Amino acid sequence: xxxxxxxxxxxxxxxxxxxxxxxxxxxxxxxxxxxxxxxxxxxxxxxxxxxxxxxxxxxxxxxxxxxxxxxxxxxxxxxxxxxxxxxxxxxxxxxxxxxxxxxxxxxxxxxxxxxxxxxxxxxxxxxxxxxxxxxxxxxxxxxxxxxxxxxxxxxxxxxxxxxxxxxxxxxxxxxxxxxxxxxxxxxxxxxxxxxxxxxxxxxxxxxxxxxxxxxxxxxxxxxxxxxxxxxxxxxxxxxxxxxxxxxxxxxxxxxxxxxxxxxxxxxxxxxxxxxxxxxxxxxxxxxxxxxxxxxxxxxxxxxxxxxxxxxxxxxxxxxxxxxxxxxxxxxxxxxxxxxxxxxxxxxxxxxxxxxxxxxxxxxxxxxxxxxxxxxxxxxxxxxxxxxxxxxxxxxxxxxxxxxxxxxxxxxxxxxxxxxxxxxxxxxxxxxxxxxxxxxxxxxxxxxxxxxxxxxxxxxxxxxxxxxxxxxxxxxxxxxxx
Amino acid sequence: xxxxxxxxxxxxxxxxxxxxxxxxxxxxxxxxxxxxxxxxxxxxxxxxxxxxxxxxxxxxxxxxxxxxxxxxxxxxxxxxxxxxxxxxxxxxxxxxxxxxxxxxxxxxxxxxxxxxxxxxxxxxxxxxxxxxxxxxxxxxxxxxxxxxxxxxxxxxxxxxxxxxxxxxxxxxxxxxxxxxxxxxxxxxxxxxxxxxx
Numbered sequence: 001x002x003x004x005x006x007x008x009x010x011x012x013x014x015x016x017x018x019x020x021x022x023x024x025x026x027x028x029x030x031x032x033x034x035x036x037x038x039x040x041x042x043x044x045x046x047x048x049x050x051x052x053x054x055x056x057x058x059x060x061x062x063x064x065x066x067x068x069x070x071x072x073x074x075x076x077x078x079x080x081x082x083x084x085x086x087x088x089x090x091x092x093x094x095x096x097x098x099x100x101x102x103x104x105x106x107x108x109x110x111x112x113x114x115x116x117x118x119x120x121x122x123x124x125x126x127x128x129x130x131x132x133x134x135x136x137x138x139x140x141x142x143x144x145x146x147x148x149x150x151x152x153x154x155x156x157x158x159x160x161x162x163x164x165x166x167x168x169x170x171x172x173x174x175x176x177x178x179x180x181x182x183x184x185x186x187x188x189x190x191x192x193x194x195x196x197x198x199x200x201x202x203x204x205x206x207x208x209x210x211x212x213x214x215x216x217x218x219x220x221x222x223x224x225x226x227x228x229x230x231x232x233x234x235x236x237x238x239x240x241x242x243x244x245x246x247x248x249x250x251x252x253x254x255x256x257x258x259x260x261x262x263x264x265x266x267x268x269x270x271x272x273x274x275x276x277x278x279x280x281x282x283x284x285x286x287x288x289x290x291x292x293x294x295x296x297x298x299x300x301x302x303x304x305x306x307x308x309x310x311x312x313x314x315x316x317x318x319x320x321x322x323x324x325x326x327x328x329x330x331x332x333x334x335x336x337x338x339x340x341x342x343x344x345x346x347x348x349x350x351x352x353x354x355x356x357x358x359x360x361x362x363x364x365x366x367x368x369x370x371x372x373x374x375x376x377x378x379x380x381x382x383x384x385x386x387x388x389x390x391x392x393x394x395x396x397x398x399x400x401x402x403x404x405x406x407x408x409x410x411x412x413x414x415x416x417x418x419x420x421x422x423x424x425x426x427x428x429x430x431x432x433x434x435x436x437x438x439x440x441x442x443x444x445x446x447x448x449x450x451x452x453x454x455x456x457x458x459x460x461x462x463x464x465x466x467x468x469x470x471x472x473x474x475x476x477x478x479x480x481x
Numbered sequence: 482x483x484x485x486x487x488x489x490x491x492x493x494x495x496x497x498x499x500x501x502x503x504x505x506x507x508x509x510x511x512x513x514x515x516x517x518x519x520x521x522x523x524x525x526x527x528x529x530x531x532x533x534x535x536x537x538x539x540x541x542x543x544x545x546x547x548x549x550x551x552x553x554x555x556x557x558x559x560x561x562x563x564x565x566x567x568x569x570x571x572x573x574x575x576x577x578x579x580x581x582x583x584x585x586x587x588x589x590x591x592x593x594x595x596x597x598x599x600x601x602x603x604x605x606x607x608x609x610x611x612x613x614x615x616x617x618x619x620x621x622x623x624x625x626x627x628x629x630x631x632x633x634x635x636x637x638x639x640x641x642x643x644x645x646x647x648x649x650x651x652x653x654x655x656x657x658x659x660x661x662x663x664x665x666x667x668x669x670x671x672x673x674x675x676x677x678x
Contacts (some may be wrong), residue, residue, distance in 0.1 A: 047637040055640045057586035123578030123648045130666040146659035147654045197520040211640030243494035247501045254505035263667035341592035424668030426609040429599040
């Protein structure tokens with residue numbers, strides 16, 4: 001019998017051990033995202049910093065790619081984590097899953113090294129295959145695309161085969177169908193065309209349908225599992241909510257794709273379709289807030305894992321405000337004409353990815369750490385104190401909100417001076433960039449970045465130490481009808 | 482909770498989730514066929530690549546109440562008239578160059594990308610190139626050696642990306658072609674370089 005409070009992998013089932021590997025790489029890449037974000041932010045203030053060595057384009061690329069990949073690692077890890085619990089049987093094809101993990105991790109390391117050391121190539125197909133595809137978010141060269149698809153298929157096989165062999169819960173069913181979409185949609189971004197309208201049309205299939213549809217449904221599954229694990233909410237309740245969320249999420253998100261089709265050469269009917277459906281996209285996020293907060297209240301906040309529950313509640317609100325409200329603010333074409341491609345987008349992007357996805361993956365980190373330490377007590381008055389996780393949560397939120405608000409102010413100024421008044425040419429662009437209101441926003445964003453980085457360091461420290469001095473077992477779940 | 486209400490039941494929402502998802506996806510597929518046919522190069526919204534043989538302007542259209550690209554008199558890029566195939570090859574090379582040099586992680590194209598440098602959608606028509614007569618050479622020179630050309634008061638510069646003259650010319654062909662795409666009036670209020678003789 002394992003000792004409570006001591007890190008011991010014998011506390012974990014096969015899927016969870018593999019999930020932990022994914023989580024470890026995710027945390028490292030999270031750190032890389034923060035680091036390169038800080039560098040890119042600094043270059044707005046000190047343009048000569050690392051000029052010609054690590055240019056803004058490189059730092060920004062690593063910043064956003066590290067984010068996509070670490071969240072993906074977090075999602076895959078979380079899915080492996082819940083797989084045996086949900087299905088009731090050991091993971092089918094676990095060895096293959098482990099192999100997939102190592103190949104994927106190796107591919108990520110090689111891609112990042114090439115980004116940093118080689119950076120660019122000449123204007124040929126070879127560069128796109130080997131160095132950098134040069135398309136925002138999916139810059140990974142084509143060889144890596146193929147590797148990613150193969151590894152995701154292995155992951156899909158593990159999940160689908162395990163649920164098929166064991167029991168197909170509602171969470172399992174939604175997860176499997178969602179992963180079909182996740183893997184399939186990625187293929188839409190894997191080809192070259194000189195036609196930039198066509199390029200961006202399909203590129204949005206990957207970016208939007210991943211981020212605003214399949215990823216949202218995936219975190220819906222994680223939310224359902226998380227609430228059952230931390231609060232003991234009945235399966236029937238979370239799964240009914242999950243179906244409601246899927247209906248609303250896909251019902252608004254699939255055609256909400258149209259809000260990216262206003263200005264890229266696509267027809268005018270997308271104004272109405274994209275505007276209408278994307279305006280509905282916050283609705284499922286309201287449902288998630290109601291769901292999480294109601295359940296937490298119903299269970300009188302008696303959770304088995306306080307930090308995880310706190311991050312789940314943070315997810316509900318962060319998703320609603322970051323993805324929902326911040327997206328809605330500039331989704332209608334009449335406004336988007338002036339905000340598209342300004343710091344508004346950066347403000348929304350930061351808040352949405354953090355609120356919707358980072359929060360949920362961190363909740364799973366805490367769920368994992370608890371089990372890894374022998375299902376240790378992680379409710380109120382934890383031995384060793386709760387200040388670290390509370391301060392990490394606070395600093396990450398304060399830092400993120402500071403960045404979001406600062407970028408929003410810069411975005412307002414840019415929309416006004418560069419777009420509305422200046423007419424969007426080069427002189428107008430630089431006039432807006434030099435405006436004191438814009439520069440102030442960049443400074444405050446940087447300060448927010450440093451606060452966020454401090455929160456990240458504290459989070460890692462806490463994840464490594466929480467529950468270490470605790471000897472009590474986890475509180476029992478209280479089932480309430 | 483002993484008696485289940487139909488609209489709050491699990492099975493009702495499961496069916497809804499399936500039907501709504503499938504229905505939305507079908508509508509998307511239908512619209513995608515139409516959109517793809519409209520944005521194929523050579524169509525009304527996205528001109529064929531040989532449009533680079535012509536003058537392109539961006540003018541206000543009263544009926545649509547927005548600015549739209551207008552294809553004007555013959556005005557070949559670098560004074561060299563190309564066939565559709567030659568033009569496509571050149572624009573393809575230019576597009577490959579923009580990808581391999583990672584333009585999109587500083588600039589935006591059609592408004593998508595990063596926000597460290599200006600949008601390139603109408604860069605072919607930008608007044609900053611001085612005059613129509615020197616524009617092409619100015620653009621080549623800039624792309625090949627941007628690092629010493631401070632063009633703003635911020636100190637922000639474009640790094641040297643080892644762009645060859647051939648790549649620079651191809652990139653300009655791509656930019657000229659891109660300026661002819663009907664982007665529903667994006668960017669708004671844009672004032673073009675004077676292209677009258």
